[in-house]
Amino acid sequence: MADLLERLQESLASRYRIDRELGAGGMAVVFLAEDLRHRRQVALKVLRPELAAEIGPGRFVREIETAARLTHPHILPVHDSGEAGGFLYYVMPYVEGESLHVCFRKGRQRCQASPFSQLESVGRRMRETDRGTLATTAAHRSICSCRPAASLPSPRAACGS
Numbered sequence: 001m002a003d004l005l006e007r008l009q010e011s012l013a014s015r016y017r018i019d020r021e022l023g024a025g026g027m028a029v030v031f032l033a034e035d036l037r038h039r040r041q042v043a044l045k046v047l048r049p050e051l052a053a054e055i056g057p058g059r060f061v062r063e064i065e066t067a068a069r070l071t072h073p074h075i076l077p078v079h080d081s082g083e084a085g086g087f088l089y090y091v092m093p094y095v096e097g098e099s100l101h102v103c104f105r106k107g108r109q110r111c112q113a114s115p116f117s118q119l120e121s122v123g124r125r126m127r128e129t130d131r132g133t134l135a136t137t138a139a140h141r142s143i144c145s146c147r148p149a150a151s152l153p154s155p156r157a158a159c160g161s
Helices: 002-012 049-055 058-069 100-106 116-136
Strands: 016-024 028-035 040-047 080-084 087-093
Touching: 002 016, 002 028, 002 040, 002 087, 016 040, 040 049, 049 058, 058 087
Parallel strands: none
Antiparallel strands: 016 028, 028 040, 040 087, 080 087
């Protein structure tokens, strides 16, 4: 992973300063970065190079296009996307805090920022959004699914620690 980080930093040095890895899935790695032009922290999602070589960039490009079209209070907007040094990437706001998954794992008493009833309401609204989005496009599951690990408990907010 250190090699990926170094190559990515070199490729995006004029636009983003990459701080550290935030997480990884089967398809991509997400890094915390600083947007040098706008002086803000962002989440930079990068398609794994080995996956791009194996299956091609098509699915990730569709994910970027779908994410860029979505507008919903519980879905973060796409700030930027592109290709640099052979890396496909897109950039979204960085929101500090925990996902719904972590909040649910902590339990009712320790998820302080949003009462559990509000979290349940968020889940219902996201399911409704899923149905509408999936009716109009073939969306990637990490964007358009009520997956607690990829969801925020409230618009632009996160659970308390």
